[in-house]
Amino acid sequence: MTQTHILGYPRIGAQRELKNAQEAYWRGDITQAELLKVGAEIRRANWRAQCDAGLDLVTVGDFAWYDQVLNHTLMFGAVPARFNQGAADNKLDQYFRLARGRAPSGEPVAASAMTKWFDTNYHYLVPEFAADQAFELDAEWLLDEVREARGQGHSVKPVVIGPLSYLWLGRTRSGVRGDLLELLPKLLPCYEQLLRQLAAAGVDWVQIDEPILGLDLPAQWRDAFAPAFRKLAAVAPTRLLLATYFSSLRENLALAFGLPVAGVHIDCVRAPEELPAAVEALGAQQVLSLGVLNGRNVWRGDLGRWQRELQPLAEKLGQHLWLSASCSLLHTPVDLDSETGLPPEQVQKLAYARQKLDELQQLQLLLKGAGDTVTAPLEQTAGSGSVAAELADSWRPQRYAERANLQRQRLQLPLLPTTTIGSFPQTDLLRQTRRRFRSGEISRQDYCDHLRAEIAEAIRRQEILGLDVLVHGEAERNDMVEYFGEQLDGFVHTGNGWVQSYGSRCVKPPIIFGDISRPAPMTVEWSTYAQGLTKKPVKGMLTGPVTILNWSFPREDISRRESCLQIAKALRQEVLDLEAAGIGIIQIDEPALREGVPLRESEHRDYFDWAVACFRYTCSEVQPETQIHTHMCYSNFNAIMDAIVALDADVITIESARSDLRLLEVFAGDASLSGRGGYPNEIGPGIYDIHSPNVPERAELVARLEKMAEVVTVERLWVNPDCGLKTRSWAEVGSSLLNMVEAARAVRAALA
Ligand code: GLN
Numbered sequence: 049m050t051q052t053h054i055l056g057y058p059r060i061g062a063q064r065e066l067k068n069a070q071e072a073y074w075r076g077d078i079t080q081a082e083l084l085k086v087g088a089e090i091r092r093a094n095w096r097a098q099c100d101a102g103l104d105l106v107t108v109g110d111f112a113w114y115d116q117v118l119n120h121t122l123m124f125g126a127v128p129a130r131f132n133q134g135a136a137d138n139k140l141d142q143y144f145r146l147a148r149g150r151a152p153s154g155e156p157v158a159a160s161a162m163t164k165w166f167d168t169n170y171h172y173l174v175p176e177f178a179a180d181q182a183f184e185l186d187a188e189w190l191l192d193e194v195r196e197a198r199g200q201g202h203s204v205k206p207v208v209i210g211p212l213s214y215l216w217l218g219r220t221r222s223g224v225r226g227d228l229l230e231l232l233p234k235l236l237p238c239y240e241q242l243l244r245q246l247a248a249a250g251v252d253w254v255q256i257d258e259p260i261l262g263l264d265l266p267a268q269w270r271d272a273f274a275p276a277f278r279k280l281a282a283v284a285p286t287r288l289l290l291a292t293y294f295s296s297l298r299e300n301l302a303l304a305f306g307l308p309v310a311g312v313h314i315d316c317v318r319a320p321e322e323l324p325a326a327v328e329a330l331g332a333q334q335v336l337s338l339g340v341l342n343g344r345n346v347w348r349g350d351l352g353r354w355q356r357e358l359q360p361l362a363e364k365l366g367q368h369l370w371l372s373a374s375c376s377l378l379h380t381p382v383d384l385d386s387e388t389g390l391p392p393e394q395v396q397k398l399a400y401a402r403q404k405l406d407e408l409q410q411l412q413l414l415l416k417g418a419g420d421t422v423t424a425p426l427e428q429t430a431g432s433g434s435v436a437a438e439l440a441d442s443w444r445p446q447r448y449a450e451r452a453n454l455q456r457q458r459l460q461l462p463l464l465p466t467t468t469i470g471s472f473p474q475t476d477l478l479r480q481t482r483r484r485f486r487s488g489e490i491s492r493q494d495y496c497d498h499l500r501a502e503i504a505e506a507i508r509r510q511e512i513l514g515l516d517v518l519v520h521g522e523a524e525r526n527d528m529v530e531y532f533g534e535q536l537d538g539f540v541h542t543g544n545g546w547v548q549s550y551g552s553r554c555v556k557p558p559i560i561f562g563d564i565s566r567p568a569p570m571t572v573e574w575s576t577y578a579q580g581l582t583k584k585p586v587k588g589m590l591t592g593p594v595t596i597l598n599w600s601f602p603r604e605d606i607s608r609r610e611s612c613l614q615i616a617k618a619l620r621q622e623v624l625d626l627e628a629a630g631i632g633i634i635q636i637d638e639p640a641l642r643e644g645v646p647l648r649e650s651e652h653r654d655y656f657d658w659a660v661a662c663f664r665y666t667c668s669e670v671q672p673e674t675q676i677h678t679h680m681c682y683s684n685f686n687a688i689m690d691a692i693v694a695l696d697a698d699v700i701t702i703e704s705a706r707s708d709l710r711l712l713e714v715f716a717g718d719a720s721l722s723g724r725g726g727y728p729n730e731i732g733p734g735i736y737d738i739h740s741p742n743v744p745e746r747a748e749l750v751a752r753l754e755k756m757a758e759v760v761t762v763e764r765l766w767v768n769p770d771c772g773l774k775t776r777s778w779a780e781v782g783s784s785l786l787n788m789v790e791a792a793r794a795v796r797a798a799l800a
């Protein structure tokens with residue numbers, strides 16, 4: 049009979065218990081012992097759920113107090129020096145210090161860089177390696193969890209990130225990928241030792257994740273797999289399940305199956321076409337694990353289809369066929385049973401993580417010839433073929449240079465204009481007021497009055513600070529996608545569909561259930577209210593079509609591009625309404641443009657063609673005097689620079705504070721970077737990191753700004769933080785922005 053397992057389970061808890069406990073611990077409201085207890089309870093519930101659903105193995109090691117990559121960084125002793133100077137402290141506190149940017153003394157230091165986990169909206173903490181990096185294994189936490197799960201009566205399968213993927217995800221000072229590979233000989237002994245320790249703890253199977261096998265790998269990296277895995281395989285008696293996901297294996301398929309591993313997992317949702325080749329390549333004794341349920345989406349799986357397709361294989365492989373979800377269920381909400389916000393006719397189409405466990409069991413039964421046959425879960429609707437034609441001409445008729453002149457005349461901004469990214473602190477009072485409105489405790493009128501007061505306060509503070517381009521502060525939004533999704537037809541909002549984004553941050557992506565349209569203006573009232581309070585320009589603030597799509601659970605019955613165009617059409621109406629209401633600057637955020645990029649380069653062109661055209665489509669009909677901004681918050685733009693340029697926004701604000709300004713060189717245009725010309729329009733490279741609670745010093749900001757001015761011509765340079773401020777307190781924001789405005793003034797004066 050086939051076996052069932054998963055690659056990982058959400059660790060936030062069905063009611064976001066982990067988030068609440070982490071934050072309480074950071075505030076000093078609960079003790080570490082209390083925090084540890086919450087984690088243990090979540091793990092217990094997760095293993096219980098897997099066991100109850102009849103999974104043959106429960107997964108251990110997928111829990112993390114902040115991030116699974118950070119788990120490995122601590123496990124291998126790869127803690128950057130700045131987090132080690134000073135007195136040694138408790139391991140968990142050290143772990144949090146790496147994530148949140150503190151030296152042992154409590155002094156603020158730069159937090160570990162954070163970046164997106166492949167093409168997901170999950171952020172991991174980037175390992176930072178020194179040139180002479182040494183590794184030393186301390187796997188106590190993993191061994192403890194193995195003991196814990198076995199103590200609860202489970203058959204366990206620990207999961208670790210494989211050595212090649214772990215190194216690939218890291219950075220060295222040089223920024224050269226090849227230098228990472230040079231660390232492999234030093235790292236491998238840790239893995240060997242780890243496997244020995246796991247074997248000694250009674251572990252039979254170890255899942256070793258090498259998702260980079262789904263990427264276009266340089267030859268040296270591909271070549272490094274076989275020798276590395278030969279070393280690991282020599283550590284008897286653990287059996288290795290090599291897990292790949294998110295992408296097709298293609299030229300790496302033979303490589304993956306040829307490694308000395310006892311089993312291979314492939315993602316049959318992203319690459320169903322590779323199943324025959326995988327079966328062909330499978331060794332006589334190898335296990336084939338198939339990710340047939342979508343670990344990245346909330347729709348019920350098509351069990352009938354898989355029953356038909358897998359029947360012969362199940363008979364042939366028996367125990368050697370494992371059924372699973374495509375990737376870790378980290379990317380899906382936890383449990384539909386705690387979902388209160390949806391009507392039954394919608395609920396019946398969905399499966400969250402816990403329901404996917406049941407689906408695995410169902411499929412296992414179906415393949416055994418038991419269990420009821422199932423109908424297709426999601427009815428298909430016909431897609432229209434006119435998308436490409438509609439997107440063909442989405443450029444603004446005037447070129448940037450021409451628009452910039454008109455905008456300069458209209459806006460009359462100083463050199464190095466200061467602005468922010470959009471949101472201001474979401475205070476406890478604001479959240480509480482929103483909760484009270486949602487629960488019906490206060491009227492819409494009262495809620496809107498409160499929002500207006502928040503907006504007025506934000507405008508007042510910005511005027512006092514002396515910012516040049518103001519924002520209304522986004523008090524009315526708790527989430528930049530949900531807010532629009534709630535007002536657009538075609539979206540459905542869950543009550544409890546939370547997914548971890550990073551650390552204690554969770555997001556609740558809406559589900560695209562049908563065709564999208566805009567029944568009424570969404571932001572115009574707030575923007576015009578704010579603009580009425582000040583003579584300074586207030587930016588209108590929208591979330592772009594690609595981001596709305598990428599941060600939602602998409603339909604599986606029409607293409608992403610078609611859904612994206614539907615959203616773009618709705619946003620275009622909003623943009624025109626804002627313009628007609630007198631809003632002269634409109635920002636259309638696209639922080640999720642990059643994460644939608646297919647992992648394989650051969651598919652980039654197609655994605656960018658429609659994604660970028662959809663963005664332009666939202667603003668192609670505005671007047672040349674209307675200034676269009678966009679914002680993105682991640683580093684590593686190199687690969688997508690052409691697309692960013694093609695967005696043709698008048699101003700782009702980007703993250704750069706966390707990436708040491710290195711990426712600014714890409715924007716400035718550097719001949720050494722494959723002859724790219726850089727970003728031709730205006731740029732606001734974030735000059736401080738809003739993810740850290742540290743208030744940047746004025747002198748530090750002046751220095752950074754001067755450095756930026758060396759790279760980007762001052763006429764094109766804007767001054768702003770690197771992202772929205774909603775997660776910060778007003779105290780932090782006030783001091784930080786004051787320093788920022790003063791720094792801009794100082795540099796302006798020096799330039800004059
Ligand atoms: N305008 C949004 C904000 O300031 C942008 C958020 C983001 O980039 N993720 O909150």
Ligand code: ZN
Nearest residue numbers: 680681771772
């Ligand atoms: Zn941002």
